[in-house]
Amino acid sequence: MDETMLMTGASRGIGWHAAVAMLATNPGLQMFVTDRTGGLAEALRAKSGNPQVYGVRADLASLDSVRAAAHHVMQRARVTSFVGNAGLQVTSGARRSADGYEVTFAVNVLANHLLLRLVGDQLRRAVITASDTHFGDFRHNLGLAPAPVWRPPAELARPDGPHTSVAGRTAYSTSKLAVIYLVHEWAxxxxxxxxxxSWNPGFVPGTGLTRDAGPSVRFAAARVLPLLTLTPLSVSPRTAGHHLARVATGPAVAPSGSYVNLGRAERSSDASYDPQRERELFEAADAQCGRPGKEHHGGHRPTEPPP
Structure with a gap:
């Protein structure tokens, strides 16, 4: 069956390998990829051999840009699947999104929610990348990430927290807990x-997630931590990407709403099952993104629209 996919986070690491695998093994797949700088679609076409790849200029830290990108994709195709793989971790100090929200929350939570709001009634499947950092324990994150700290969604969205590396990494793990809450409520x-x-890649060094960190952390992420892929503690971006590709395009591995660890459904953290938080986050995200029917569309156009 022919599919049209909208995918974020395909420019590097896990997302790149997943996109190439999906395009190469599914000749009928048409893919729109969000791209801030241009050239991604051309690179994916060349690598995969599938000509049906189109770039859409989008800044996921801007809700107007997200709306415009989704609008122009829907003008050109009926989107049947969505992969929300883009993720941001800010460790050099708190930053505001274009809409004044804490930028990690804006990219990792609100952008995914808004895209589902805009294309959700067309979809057969949606996969959003989560993280086992949401467990907050040594077993799942090797002590490399602080535990999430849940607060009311309006507080999580405020950019006035401390400008520290620990605060930035806490915002990341908390945003990934929020992703699981949203998936439960969407399902x-x-x-x-x-x-x-929600899909968990496990511990995957070399994805570019630490690009905002200091020099020593970037060095360790690029040169030291990839050695863990030789052990059972970690997998490579390519291996994780192939798992994501199968979850996004293959037969369902679990009931809707499930947390999928690489290729197998597992139970997420005990704290991630909270219907009240799920409902409150969904309703807050609706308010922060703008209720359905209130979206307005800007002038962004796909970088390479299909004929």
Missing amino acids: RRLGGSTEVF
Whole structure:
């Protein structure tokens, strides 16, 4: 069956390998990829051999840009699947999104929620990348990430927290807990019409997630931590990407709403099952993004629209 996919976070690491694998093994797949700088679609076409790849200029830290990108994709195709793989971790100090929100929350939570709001009624499947940092224990994050600290969504969205590396990494793990809450609530509200999954790549060095960190952390991430892929503690970006590709395009591995660790459904943290938080976050994200029907569309256009 022919598919049209909208994918974020395909420019490097896990997302790049996943996109190449999906395009190479599914000749009928048409893919729109968000791209801040241009050239991604051309590179994916060349690498995969699939000509049906189109770039869409989008800044996921701007809700107007997200709306415009989704609008122009929907003008050109019926989107049947969504992969929200883009993720941001800010460790050099708190930053504001274009809309005045804490930027980690804006990119990792609000952008995914808004894209699902805009294209959700067309979808058969949606996969959003989560992280086992949401567990907050040594077993799952090797002590490399602080535990999430949940607060009311309005507080999580405020950019006035401390400008420290620990605060930035805490915002990241908390945003990934929020992703799981959103997936649970989306699955509940969509019923059987769309399969929605949170997907965990595990510990994957070399993805570029630490590009905002200091020199010593960037060196360790690039030169030291990749050695862990030789052990059971970690997998390579290519291996993780191939797992994501199968979850996004293959037969469903679990019921909608499930947390999928690489290729297998598992139970997420005990704290990630909280219907009240799930409902409150969903409703807050609706308010922060603008209720359906209030979206307005800017002038962004796909960098290479299909004929």
